[in-house]
Amino acid sequence: MLTALEWEAIQLSLRISFWAVFISLPFGVGIAWVLGRYNFPGKSFLDAFVNAPLVIPPVALGYILLVLFGRTGLFGRVLEDWLGVSLVFTWEGASLASAIVSFPLLVRSIRISVENLDQGLEKAARTLGANPIRTFFTISLPLIWPGMLAGITLAFARCVGEFGATITFASNIPGETRTLPLALYTVIEMPGGESAALRLMIFSVVLAFIALFLSEFLARRSRKKFRSN
Amino acid sequence: MLTALEWEAIQLSLRISFWAVFISLPFGVGIAWVLGRYNFPGKSFLDAFVNAPLVIPPVALGYILLVLFGRTGLFGRVLEDWLGVSLVFTWEGASLASAIVSFPLLVRSIRISVENLDQGLEKAARTLGANPIRTFFTISLPLIWPGMLAGITLAFARCVGEFGATITFASNIPGETRTLPLALYTVIEMPGGESAALRLMIFSVVLAFIALFLSEFLARRSRKKFRSN
Amino acid sequence: DNLHAENKGHENKGNLVVFAAISMINALENLAEQFSRSEGIKVVTVFASSSRLAKQIQFGAPAHVFISANVKWMDSLLDKGLIEKNSLVKVVSNKLVLIKPFHELDYAENHENNIIEFLPDKKIIYLDSETNIFEMLGEKRLAIGNPDYVPAGMYALEALKKLGLWHEVANKIAPMPNVRSVLSVVERGEAPIGIVYNSDAKTSNKIKVIGEISHNDHQNIIYPGAVTSDAPPIAHKFLKYLLGYESQAIFSKNGFIICSNNSSEVLELKC
Amino acid sequence: MINLEVEARTRLGSFNLDAEFHALGGEVTILFGRSGAGKTTVMESIAGLRNLSDGKISLGDRVLFDSCAGVNLKPERRGIGYVFQDARLFPHLTVRENLLYGRRRLTLQPYKGDFNKIIDLLDIASILSRFPSTLSGGEMQRVAIGRAFLSNPDVLLMDEPLVSLDDLRKDEILKYISQLKDIVSIPIIYVTHSVDEVLKLADKVILMSDGNVQASGTPNQVMGRPDLEPFVIDGAGGTVVDTVVDFQDKSHSLTNLAFPGGNLLVPRIDASRGTHIRVRIRSRDVALATVRPESISVLNMLGVKIVSISPPRGAVVDVVLDAKVPLRAQITQKSALELNLNEGMEVFALIKTVAVEGQEHV
Amino acid sequence: MINLEVEARTRLGSFNLDAEFHALGGEVTILFGRSGAGKTTVMESIAGLRNLSDGKISLGDRVLFDSCAGVNLKPERRGIGYVFQDARLFPHLTVRENLLYGRRRLTLQPYKGDFNKIIDLLDIASILSRFPSTLSGGEMQRVAIGRAFLSNPDVLLMDEPLVSLDDLRKDEILKYISQLKDIVSIPIIYVTHSVDEVLKLADKVILMSDGNVQASGTPNQVMGRPDLEPFVIDGAGGTVVDTVVDFQDKSHSLTNLAFPGGNLLVPRIDASRGTHIRVRIRSRDVALATVRPESISVLNMLGVKIVSISPPRGAVVDVVLDAKVPLRAQITQKSALELNLNEGMEVFALIKTVAVEGQEHV
């Protein structure tokens, strides 16, 4: 049913999106927490910085990444010299691009949940002897979990659909960075590529659908528990 | 300070983004409400449909819009025959593209707030004689307002950054559809366009910054009111 | 596989990596496959817009062969010493054509300015200063590649200016980000006519070519190819292979124009 | 006079509600019962906030819910004022806005509550412009009560409204509720665990247990039943006697109340002659004597006849007395034996004036 | 024996807290005061949930907070068990998980509470696996109490913990708290509006008003003060007498308690001879007689001397009696005049056995 190329693109999309979300999740939660809970000078700047990838067109973002993480770039050189790692033109680079593009979505969803969190419950946990760490993991985290799940899904979907930054920064290398959207871009240039493009588009949507379905399922399970009929 | 072209792009971006968010807001609230409150068969499909624009690369989305809203398209024909309106190559079309691309972000933020809403308060309002409409506008809406604000900001920022669907569906016509990202893309693809690109990128970020700042200000005002120190 | 586990940064030792303009995808996929079969080496083809590929090579992309859709981007790499000057060749050439939607006939019935009048029985016209593009467009727009950065658009702009038609259409163009988009808006009738490469026109069966633009009216459209500075010898062989008779025939089938100086001699690029 | 008829059946997890009762307009009907008995569930059913599987609820000739006829009026059409067990103030509105939220309701009967009067009663004038998050527990509770009062309801549902309030304020609000029911003559359903509140307020008591109505009737009927033992603390029960003001003893700040069985002296009640007053006499406050004691500080000594003596429960026996109206005394078994009390005997019931609580009642 | 010393000053909007008091280990210290007096604010300050602008709080030799020394222990380091005014159960955890949440705490003193015992006491065995959203108001309250008990705290803060509970269950829990304080000898700070609870539990009462400590001392000292009138309902105050079990009258289910002023008969208390029992005698339950009445159902007649008679407040006067221990009677002015009561007079104090409430006390 699936051609080898399609299968390869799907796998790549999944792998790249998974790692993008997985790695950025702790940062996302941290920043959402700081933004949702505290007021401090420079908060607006942090907020703007986190959200910048939304307003900058992905292609431009890709160029910025190329400049920063390319072999001659600021970070790229450090990574290469110190760790022997190069991100440009690798799937890890594609993950980085996806992570940056989807980061604002992740943060915003979690932040809304953090803002809605009842601090009274955290206080209650503290009086029961839980330190801030335990309080966070046993009380706060489970209670913001629905928002986190929403953020994860949103970010994952955005990663699966990511094109501009990826093709610019990580190029369109088959088996390495040719994700579903890049494959779609490639086949559409071929005569009669529409049907192949349609197939790829459907795969994208199905992937997103599965992610949404999974998240809805998990969210419903956790909601059902603690909400009365 | 600003060149005429830059100023034009900024104005266009603002106009297109404003209308995109403004028009999609009622639908966004409605769908977020339905998804956040009710369980019904087909909910997952509605959810997937709403979120589909996230996974479909914007360029492909632009193409789909062309198919649907073009002169020969399903909706395009209706619009043209009944209203004499054509969306392709117009700023209204760019608004449509932006609205569709940013819609999932709008819905998700509002939905998280809807799910966090304490239904006990709505019940209290009902016993005080408020019908569902009044209850919605005087109780539910003010309480989900922070989430709505977050959604509006996110969607607005996404619209300001929207590139792929717009350029494919609405072209890159100066004064009509050449928004900031399109202008940015144009100069970035020209050799030696880096400094012009940087300027435009900064404008985009500043725009988003202003939107974020405004929303943060409004949110803080409404939060301060009803949250104790 | 551990091939790329060892080769972070993708020198792709053993593989031949070809960066090529996306508009060549049909012909090149084909040729690369044949080449890899005959040489027993894997050819990895990477397609994107020339500008993007050029920038990527500039930032260290693991390309061995670069085939650009225009001379300018090749020049920029040449200046930076990232390609072997000696290896530079003209791979193919192309020409601009005027296209319209295939179903124009049915569609045109609804409109007064029926452009069919200009085109008795499918005869291909040559665009000249007499051509009434303004009338052909009616209320609509002329789809071309964005003359700011899409090579096809630049050539189209040059030709339209030279033919004195630009002032008629300057406010009526729909600058599209790539040739593919030009095709799609013309296919859908959003633009009644568009200007694309001949090779691009070949990829769509929903449009038809109604006119040609003489290459006298603009710079020569050349697809230069070259080998990057740290490429293996096989890269030269591949480039040479592209210039061979069979390869050129395949290019030709895909709408490209076979280069006149079909040899491995060095081009003088700034023609 | 609008009466409320309730017949409610539903199931929540393993809990089964099956309750049937009615509440008269102008009366306070107390829902009494241990925690988890289903009181809140009944209230929510009346308010239309909980779906019943089966039953019928009507208010006067308006049917609010009828599972057979498929009637299920929306909460806002039911004309209820509900003081929730948790205050449920609107967090984004000031106290004033919370209080006035329900006033927009169109009502059949003219608006009776007076904003300033209720503000004063509840002592919330100083917090009107604050937001709920800054209020203390009792302040929230009071605002919630005011909000329900001011919505001018056709039936008032109060779910433990006075829990966080001090006794003095409790008393004032209880008095106000007593007055209210007489003025607007709506049914008031009141949930409480306090025997004190039952005896002060109740015209009728519905005793719930495990989702069922265990007993219902006047406070005297319900609170005196020995089989309801587990619900009521020994001796906190008692009787309620309807009296009229006979004369005022201004010099001693006392009021003399007449009732069929004689007269009662109570701390001064500000009411004119002939006013109906309901007094509550706790059975543990009543002592018995076989001869009239002299030189004792007890002012009320009623000649009564012993109707019955209950079997001993622990140290105590309950003695039902006939003072033309029923009266109840709780004394030790030892006293009963020593005084040789028997059914039919004529004795004196001794009731300290300060132990009698009276309240105006129409 | 760990004592709690509190000195708390802070400002919330227009409300100023400035309270200073101490609470001894093994004693229940009641925070009493009208709604909005600042009780919850004090509790939160002790728990470390509210920042004080100034003050010092120490528990034994541990300093929890000291604005001068810059000490501010985190709430989890303070070793408190807090029953909040609102239950604050964790919505995503079952009742069992809520109850056990605090048990992970490492404590200096060995764990004393027993899970099953507390479950039984609170009667929550049947809801252990439910989530809080399905609980009734009283059930939530009980789980919150259990959660605090089970966390094995060094100081217990209880903010109106019993408000939604019926009297019987209240009584059981009150008894348990009384036992608890004796066993673990931690300080217990208890907020309530109920005079009843004050008299049953209190070793010490802190009366708060407008953010300040108005009065503090034993219940006798505080609840009897006439200047505290506005806080206490007439006659609900009273005295607490420390007694020891003298003998058991099994046939009448009575217990005879000895105290310096004589003996008291009370309903049977299950305790052996010599056990210390604290009894509470409400002043309105005490009648006075100048000659010993005969043939009356009142079993306790104590010969006492009148120490003072207050000026009349409305109908009543407060009479302070000397029965070797202080005792208090509330009678009408009229009786006082008729019996010609004077300071120094020897009279009999009549106290119905059923009106006396006794509780074991170490």
Ligand SMILES: Nc1ncnc2c1ncn2[C@@H]1O[C@H](COP(=O)(O)OP(=O)(O)OP(=O)(O)O)[C@@H](O)[C@H]1O
């Ligand atoms: N979803 C549910 N699943 C199982 N049991 C439930 C559910 N909802 C409520 N109950 C049970 O129904 C019973 C009645 O609850 P309700 O709130 O009416 O009690 P109540 O009489 O108001 O008690 P309280 O005085 O404690 O407020 C309780 O025992 C409660 O645990």
Ligand SMILES: Nc1ncnc2c1ncn2[C@@H]1O[C@H](COP(=O)(O)OP(=O)(O)OP(=O)(O)O)[C@@H](O)[C@H]1O
């Ligand atoms: N942020 C604030 N701004 C202004 N006043 C406040 C704020 N927070 C609390 N208060 C006031 O502080 C006072 C003390 O509140 P606290 O909760 O301690 O009272 P309380 O004694 O517990 O009362 P209750 O018995 O009603 O629970 C209240 O009058 C309250 O209105």
Ligand SMILES: [Mg+2]
């Ligand atoms: Mg209840």
Ligand SMILES: [Mg+2]
């Ligand atoms: Mg409080």
